[in-house]
Amino acid sequence: AQKVTQAQTEISVVEKEDVTLDCVYETRDTTYYLFWYKQPPSGELVFLIRRNSFDEQNEISGRYSWNFQKSTSSFNFTITASQVVDSAVYFCALSEHIGGADGLTFGKGTHLIIQP
Amino acid sequence: DTAVSQTPKYLVTQMGNDKSIKCEQNLGHDTMYWYKQDSKKFLKIMFSYNNKELIINETVPNRFSPKSPDKAHLNLHINSLELGDSAVYFCASSQNPRTDTQYFGPGTRLTVL
Numbered sequence: 001a002q003k004v005t006q007a008q009t010e011i012s013v014v015e016k017e018d019v020t021l022d023c024v025y026e027t028r029d030t031t032y033y034l035f036w037y038k039q040p041p042s043g044e045l046v047f048l049i050r051r052n053s054f055d056e057q058n059e060i061s062g063r064y065s066w067n068f069q070k071s072t073s074s075f076n077f078t079i080t081a082s083q084v085v086d087s088a089v090y091f092c093a094l095s096e097h098i099g100g101a102d103g104l105t106f107g108k109g110t111h112l113i114i115q116p
Numbered sequence: 117d118t119a120v121s122q123t124p125k126y127l128v129t130q131m132g133n134d135k136s137i138k139c140e141q142n143l144g145h146d147t148m149y150w151y152k153q154d155s156k157k158f159l160k161i162m163f164s165y166n167n168k169e170l171i172i173n174e175t176v177p178n179r180f181s182p183k184s185p186d187k188a189h190l191n192l193h194i195n196s197l198e199l200g201d202s203a204v205y206f207c208a209s210s211q212n213p214r215t216d217t218q219y220f221g222p223g224t225r226l227t228v229l
Contacts, residue, residue, distance in 0.1 A: 011212065033214070033215055035217065035218075036206070037220075039157075041225060042219065043205060043223050043225075044206065044222050045208075045220035045223075047217055047218075047219060047220075050216075050217045052215070089157055091159065095214055095215070101159025103149055103151070103164050103213075104151075104159075104161065105161075106158070106159040107157055108156070108157070109157050109159075110159075110168070112225075
């Protein structure tokens, strides 16, 4: 069965520090998709990025960057120069191309606290 | 324009009651989903519907039933509510169920007293 592990339950940093959120996944499939979502205190789930298993290029979007390492089954998320508005719970998720499950399998989330 | 909307945002009810949560998407997607987020923030898929056909039912009690009157709507009906049903329920939609990004509604916080 597919599985997503976010080992960091909570991270607290001071504003302007860089922070990396770890995500490790397990899958039997060669074709799969990885996602990151942000859940701010207001509660909605905001899509951040989607990456397919064939694209191992790292991605940068402003202060956000993602490092996909297929060899270690990891899809880590780094926030550079963190801001208080980055405070949220961040979820990593996995979708397989085959198999009975058509929904996303989520990690348990990392609660990121950015202190001013 | 709201892409995925849910009503109500908050729902407080007594044990044993029957309730419904509505979901609508205006993205033209073929697949819609319901997820449950428990008190520890863990998100789990409950159902997905693709072209009015149920694709997945993930060990959810049969007190929960999704109903889709058309491609843009997927409502969640819950019968005989129990204390353990208290959670936040999220609706989502995507084009392809296994490859495309799922976009989520704002969530419905259900409290069973």
